[in-house]
Structure formats: structure tokens, C-alpha cells
Amino acid sequence: MSTEQASSAEWAGITVGIDVGGSAIKAGFVDTRSHCLVGERFTAPTPQPATPERVAGAAAALATQVLAQEVGAELTTPAGPGGFRALRIGVAIPSVVTNQEARTAANIAPSWVGTRPAALFDDALRQALSGGTSGSSSLQVEWFFLNDADAAGISECGPFSADEAADPEYSRLFLTLGTGIGSALFRGARLYPNTELGHLTVLTDDGSPSAAEHWASAAVKARQNLTFPEWAARLSTVLNTYVALLRPQELILGGGISAEAERWLPMLNLEESSARVSIARHFNSAGVIGAGLAAAWDLRP
Numbered sequence: 001m002s003t004e005q006a007s008s009a010e011w012a013g014i015t016v017g018i019d020v021g022g023s024a025i026k027a028g029f030v031d032t033r034s035h036c037l038v039g040e041r042f043t044a045p046t047p048q049p050a051t052p053e054r055v056a057g058a059a060a061a062l063a064t065q066v067l068a069q070e071v072g073a074e075l076t077t078p079a080g081p082g083g084f085r086a087l088r089i090g091v092a093i094p095s096v097v098t099n100q101e102a103r104t105a106a107n108i109a110p111s112w113v114g115t116r117p118a119a120l121f122d123d124a125l126r127q128a129l130s131g132g133t134s135g136s137s138s139l140q141v142e143w144f145f146l147n148d149a150d151a152a153g154i155s156e157c158g159p160f161s162a163d164e165a166a167d168p169e170y171s172r173l174f175l176t177l178g179t180g181i182g183s184a185l186f187r188g189a190r191l192y193p194n195t196e197l198g199h200l201t202v203l204t205d206d207g208s209p210s211a212a213e214h215w216a217s218a219a220v221k222a223r224q225n226l227t228f229p230e231w232a233a234r235l236s237t238v239l240n241t242y243v244a245l246l247r248p249q250e251l252i253l254g255g256g257i258s259a260e261a262e263r264w265l266p267m268l269n270l271e272e273s274s275a276r277v278s279i280a281r282h283f284n285s286a287g288v289i290g291a292g293l294a295a296a297w298d299l300r301p
Helices: 052-067 070-075 118-129 148-156 162-166 212-216 218-223 228-246 256-263 283-296
Strands: 014-020 024-031 036-045 086-093 140-147 171-177 181-187 190-192 201-203 209-211 250-254 276-279
Touching: 014 052, 014 148, 014 283, 024 052, 024 283, 036 052, 036 283, 052 086, 052 118, 086 118, 086 148, 086 283, 118 140, 140 148, 140 283, 148 171, 148 181, 148 190, 148 250, 148 283, 171 228, 181 212, 181 228, 201 212, 201 228, 209 212, 212 218, 212 228, 218 228, 218 256, 228 250, 250 256, 256 283
Parallel strands: 014 086, 086 140, 171 250, 250 276
Antiparallel strands: 014 024, 024 036, 171 181, 181 190, 201 209
């Protein structure tokens, strides 16, 4: 799946990005030219249980707040069919997504599996825009669903880096360190979606096997009260496993804990690796920005 902007994806102005997490849903306008948020980012708790219907309702409520901003009148996307205003909305979900269908469910209700959520979200948004009634809205919406880690990776590894301009085969592995370990793998402008490397088995200190994210995620650090040196040692083992398998030229590390990178980045020990290590720029807004960019670039895994 390529992040190159084809002629069909030249979507001027802004899109809306929505990032569905296990504990919170975030939404905002995304400027498709600067790759940044425009206006306010809105957040609400993820409803529990996080069924498709309840998440769609919460996301629609956030989207109406986003659309109510004055910036929307200035930067609305082009007119759609019939002269109605059109909008593209990208939604990042904690699921493997293929053909716009959720195939797995992580930190959301199992009823997501097998769901094609576009119609559900569209109906919820129309009801929210019409004050909770079943009336229709003149807003024409295209929906784009993708894996949450892929969305975050897109925000950090879009197709306009100097490295890619110099080498279209430049390979990057983006990792988001949070509740689990999310991953997005790029070669040049091409995203290989749904890699889910946090589930890859690694050998722990005592030689026993464990899923990488069950041993070295930021959530594990907090839950087990690990010191930064202890956690950095675990993370180094995970990174060395990934590097040995994929040989990326750059590792980009994100997630909320990346804001404290100065406390653990110097402690990483990458064995025999020429991979450059960098810290993500967008922190907790990465999923929103990447979802909006996916919508702009016609990315539908």
C-alpha cells in the first residue's frame, strides 16, 4: 500500500482524523499539506464495552465538535456530488484491517471482528449532525479505516522525507510503545500494513518465550514498576529481534513514553546494527494525524 499521492488522492485542504484507543478516542482536523493538526484536538473516554455501535456514537460526537470549529468553514474540503460539501474521515482502530473490515479486536469488544464499520459510523455521524434524529445531513463523507499503529506510522513516515528522496528504498520501522507495541513497516513510500510485531515472540532474560508487548511495552514498565534501565534492557532485546528479522535502516520510536526519551534512549543497546534510531514527533497526536493523511491519500488497507 503506497503513501505516494496519486492524482486521484489530491485532496486539498483538510480531513478529519479519529484515533480509537482502548481508553480514549481522539479527533481533530488534519492539514493534508503541513501534516499537522489544525484547531483543537478533542478527546473522550472510550465507551465500555467498546462495541462498534458505542464507539461509532462516541466518535460521531467528537467529529461534530471538530466540525463546529470556525476553521472548518475556512478549510472545508471540495464540494462533493450534488454540490454538497464533502469530507474525508480517517479512523484508526486497534485491529488488523483488510478490505475495510476489522479482522481482530485488541482492547475493543470482540464484536468488532468481521465488522465493516463505515456504514455504522456514517449513520452515527448523520444522527449526531441532525441532533440525534434519523434525519439526513447534506455532508457527503468518505470513510477510511486502518490499523492504529499504521496510522501513527503514516504521520511519522509520510512520503516527503529527505531520506526517501535520496533513496526510494529507504526502510523504516515505526514502533509505538504504549499499552502494547504497535508497528508500521515502510520501504520508501510503501506501507506494509498490519504487521502487528508486538505479538512476535522474543526470548526474555531467563530464556522463556513471551510476546514482545507482554514483556517490554510501556504499560508493562508501569505495571511492573520497572526502572528505566531495566525497561531499556528489555526494549533493546525486542529491537534487536526486529532488526535481525527486518534490517530496517531507521527505527522510529513513538508513544507517550517517547516524551521522556532522554531518560531511556541513551540506555538502548543495539547489537551490530547500523539502524538509525529516532524519536517520533507527534506523540499522542500521531494516530489522529495519520488517520487524516490516510483519508487524504486514498489508503484503504
